[in-house]
Amino acid sequence: xxxxxxxxxxxxxxxxxxxxxNYVLSGRDERRRKQLEESLARMESQLQELYGPLAFAIQEGxxxxxxxxxxxxxxxxxxxxxxxTEDDLKTWLFWVENDLFPRNExxxxxxxxxxxxxxxxxxxxxxxxxxxxxxSWKINHLRWQKEQxxxxxxxxxxxxDQFETDVLATFExxxxxxxxxxxxxxxxxxxxxxxxxxxxxxxxREK
Numbered sequence: 001x002x003x004x005x006x007x008x009x010x011x012x013x014x015x016x017x018x019x020x021x022n023y024v025l026s027g028r029d030e031r032r033r034k035q036l037e038e039s040l041a042r043m044e045s046q047l048q049e050l051y052g053p054l055a056f057a058i059q060e061g062x063x064x065x066x067x068x069x070x071x072x073x074x075x076x077x078x079x080x081x082x083x084x085t086e087d088d089l090k091t092w093l094f095w096v097e098n099d100l101f102p103r104n105e106x107x108x109x110x111x112x113x114x115x116x117x118x119x120x121x122x123x124x125x126x127x128x129x130x131x132x133x134x135x136s137w138k139i140n141h142l143r144w145q146k147e148q149x150x151x152x153x154x155x156x157x158x159x160x161d162q163f164e165t166d167v168l169a170t171f172e173x174x175x176x177x178x179x180x181x182x183x184x185x186x187x188x189x190x191x192x193x194x195x196x197x198x199x200x201x202x203x204x205r206e207k
Contacts, residue, residue, distance in 0.1 A: 036181060039181055040178070040181050040182065042117075043174055043177060043178045043181065044178065045117055046117045047171070047174055047175065047178065049114055049117055050110055050114040050117040050118070051117075051119070051167065051170055051171040051174055052171070053110055054107060054110055054167045054171070055171040057103050057106060057107050057110075058107075058164050058167055058168060059168075060103065061099075061103055062164075064095070068092075068095045068099075071091055071095075072088055072091060072092075077092060077154075078154065084153065089153065096141070096153075101138065101141075104134045104138075107130070107134075108134060108135075111127055111130075111131065119173075119174065124166055125162075126160050126162040126163040126165075126166045127163060127166070129157070129160035129162070130159075130160055130163040133155050133157045133158070133159055133160060134155070136157050137155030137156075140155075
């Protein structure tokens, strides 16, 4: 075979191989980019629509609870073996109806309406415990309001502290994962720009 033809064939083969490699790598990069963007979109929805509002509600509740204790002048609302005084009961019921219940209702609505955004395959037990705590309390309170049937002025089921721990931990973990994903997205974009610039320089040299 003529040497010039052989060299031309080899050059064409190398060019074709380079094109195929670039095509495969570009396709892989595009799939990764799409997966990353889908993951980012979900995390942003989780933070904006569920875990952000939940974390804010929990932190707000912790602050207003301290305000309540300050108004009562002690470290706990209920003291073992003692009933609330008439004044303390008025203060407590004011907080329940104007602070605790509205916030708990908001939390309940978030959990029910945004279940698809929960960062677990199954609903965490602490979430179920919170709902049971609130629902039990609310129905007894409504019965007292409508039928004057007294109750212990709190839920029959203790507030699950693990609920606050789980929500805040998930919120912080999601923020960390979101920041890492954003970093990967920016790095990927910079890498594509660098490859494009190198390709332009390569074409310019060939000319």
